[in-house]
Amino acid sequence: MKKVLFVFGTRPEAIKMAPLVYTFLKDDAFEVRLCVSAQHRQMLDQTLEFFSLTPDYDLDIMQANQDLFDITSRILLGLREILREYKPDMIFVHGDTTTALSASLAGFYERIPIAHIEAGLRTRHLYSPFPEEANRQMIDVLAQYYFAPTKTSADNLSLEGKNQANISISGNTVIDALFLALELIEKNPNLKAKIKQDLSLHYPLNDKRKFILVTGHRRENFGEGFVNICKAIRQIASENPKIDIVYPVHLNPNVQGVVKSSLAGVSNIFLIPPLNYEHFVYLMSCSHLIMTDSGGIQEEAPSLGKPVLLMRDNTERPEALEAGVVKLVGTNVERIVRETQSLLDNPAHYEAMSKAINPYGDSKSCQKILNFIKQRNQR
Numbered sequence: 001m002k003k004v005l006f007v008f009g010t011r012p013e014a015i016k017m018a019p020l021v022y023t024f025l026k027d028d029a030f031e032v033r034l035c036v037s038a039q040h041r042q043m044l045d046q047t048l049e050f051f052s053l054t055p056d057y058d059l060d061i062m063q064a065n066q067d068l069f070d071i072t073s074r075i076l077l078g079l080r081e082i083l084r085e086y087k088p089d090m091i092f093v094h095g096d097t098t099t100a101l102s103a104s105l106a107g108f109y110e111r112i113p114i115a116h117i118e119a120g121l122r123t124r125h126l127y128s129p130f131p132e133e134a135n136r137q138m139i140d141v142l143a144q145y146y147f148a149p150t151k152t153s154a155d156n157l158s159l160e161g162k163n164q165a166n167i168s169i170s171g172n173t174v175i176d177a178l179f180l181a182l183e184l185i186e187k188n189p190n191l192k193a194k195i196k197q198d199l200s201l202h203y204p205l206n207d208k209r210k211f212i213l214v215t216g217h218r219r220e221n222f223g224e225g226f227v228n229i230c231k232a233i234r235q236i237a238s239e240n241p242k243i244d245i246v247y248p249v250h251l252n253p254n255v256q257g258v259v260k261s262s263l264a265g266v267s268n269i270f271l272i273p274p275l276n277y278e279h280f281v282y283l284m285s286c287s288h289l290i291m292t293d294s295g296g297i298q299e300e301a302p303s304l305g306k307p308v309l310l311m312r313d314n315t316e317r318p319e320a321l322e323a324g325v326v327k328l329v330g331t332n333v334e335r336i337v338r339e340t341q342s343l344l345d346n347p348a349h350y351e352a353m354s355k356a357i358n359p360y361g362d363s364k365s366c367q368k369i370l371n372f373i374k375q376r377n378q379r
Contacts (some may be wrong), residue, residue: 003032003378005088009037009061009099011047012296015277017094018051019176020117023366037080037099042251047291050181057082060163068098069103070129075102083110090115090373092141095101096132096171096295096316104142117173119146121316122151128220128314129295136316141363147369148362149299150319166376171361171367174299177364181281194226195282202272203246205286212236212340213287214315215294216259216311217250224257225331226296229311231329232336233291237269239337240344245269246283252354289337289343289350298326299360307353309339324352330342 004024006015014036024030035057038044048055059078061071069198074097075374081089083106091107093100094117104114116139123133139299140146146162148154149172157167185192216229222237237245249271263269275283281300289307290297298317301308302325309329310320320326343350 002029002087002090003031003033004090004092005033005035005083005086006092007035007037007099007103008094008097008177009039009059009075010046010097011040011043011098011277012093012294013097014044014051014053015046015090015177016173016296018047018053019180020173020366020369021053022051023370027170027370027374031144033057033088035059035079036047037071037078037102039071039075039099040314043274050184050276050278054256055361071098072091072102075099076106077107079103080109083107083112088112090145091189092117093143093151094118096121096129096139098131098137101135101139104139108142113144114142115145115147115369117138117147117369118149118153119143120148120157120167122153122316123316125314127263129218129312129316130220132295133316145373147362147365147372152319158188168272168368170300170372171363174296175358175361175363175367176366177301178281178303179328181278182285185278185282191278192282193280199275199279199283202268203283204246210288211286212243212245213284213292213306214245214247214330215250215289215290215292215297216247217252217255218312219254221247222254225311226258227262228331228333229293229336230258231311232333232340233269234263234266235333236340237266239341240353241268243288243344246272246281246287248272248275250274257316274319276346289340299358301325302356302358302360305354305359307350309336311336323359324356325358327353 024032033056036055037059041062061074090113093103107114146157146167147170154169163303206340285304290301291309293311298320308326310326313330329339
């Protein structure tokens with residue numbers, strides 16, 4: 001029996017890793033343990049509860065005013081004893097977070113193979129997104145197994161000289177997670193009713209009013225970027241009084257301060273607290289379109305037929321742009337307003353984006369990853 005350790009610490013990682021943990025738990029060939037860093041404490045715990053996952057190890061690193069030095073060093077030191085005690089045969093990490101990088105480095109120090117889920121994404125701009133682009137590139141230097149969501153990501157890895165035999169085009173596990181969440185909601189009428197009731201405390205869902213869902217939290221947008229995003233949102237709200245804008249505001253003070261000072265008090269803008277994953281999935285499924293700087297939403301929204309305007313200067317997910325499900329608008333006020341208005345006013349434009357095929361998979365990524373690992377271990 002192979003001993004595998006899953007390490008993650010943020011809500012996006014938990015969402016994308018949960019269905020993969022389930023898949024490995026169901027297979028008798030593996031002993032599975034889960035370690036969380038709690039890089040995102042509250043949001044992580046909510047997601048773990050929804051997916052009924054209990055960590056075997058909790059580093060609990062979250063502290064007030066921590067920076068990247070703190071996060072990296074605490075995770076490294078916390079993992080040292082766990083790895084030496086448990087001695088896993090493989091460590092699974094996800095994406096581009098500081099938790100994923102730190103776990104990969106800890107595994108490297110102990111000569112434990114790293115399996116990188118969502119490998120090979122690149123912007124080729126080392127500081128954008130920061131620190132995620134550098135994190136992801138460094139993880140791929142340390143990893144042994146690479147699970148690329150698309151051919152473009154796999155090609156990036158091949159061009160960088162990674163072992164072709166250890167690269168698998170698996171699709172993205174976020175699609176598995178999305179459909180798992182929707183299934184859990186639809187199968188449980190009480191859960192669905194509770195989600196709608198909880199949301200009604202912050203935003204009165206109304207079938208007769210369309211709403212735009214907004215998210216924003218990226219470090220590279222702190223400062224002028226968020227100021228411009230908020231100016232654009234305010235202008236869109238003013239010019240479209242029959243459209244609501246719903247914005248779950250990230251807890252980071254760099255986001256909270258700008259957003260609330262700029263947008264509070266506008267009648268058709270609803271600034272609401274961060275949502276549990278199941279609440280966000282439901283809200284996303286009800287929305288008309290989505291404005292975001294998120295990575296994962298670029299992958300999830302197309303499966304729900306929701307056009308995405310990406311408020312970043314570049315993206316490590318070019319497949320979404322090529323497929324026409326995402327449009328890059330940066331943080332330029334005029335461009336954000338123009339592209340949003342086009343989707344609101346031009347049915348053909350909206351239809352083209354909402355009906356495009358999602359390039360990120362078919363919700364079978366987790367089984368593909370499991371099969372690949374089993375085949376490699378049998379050689």
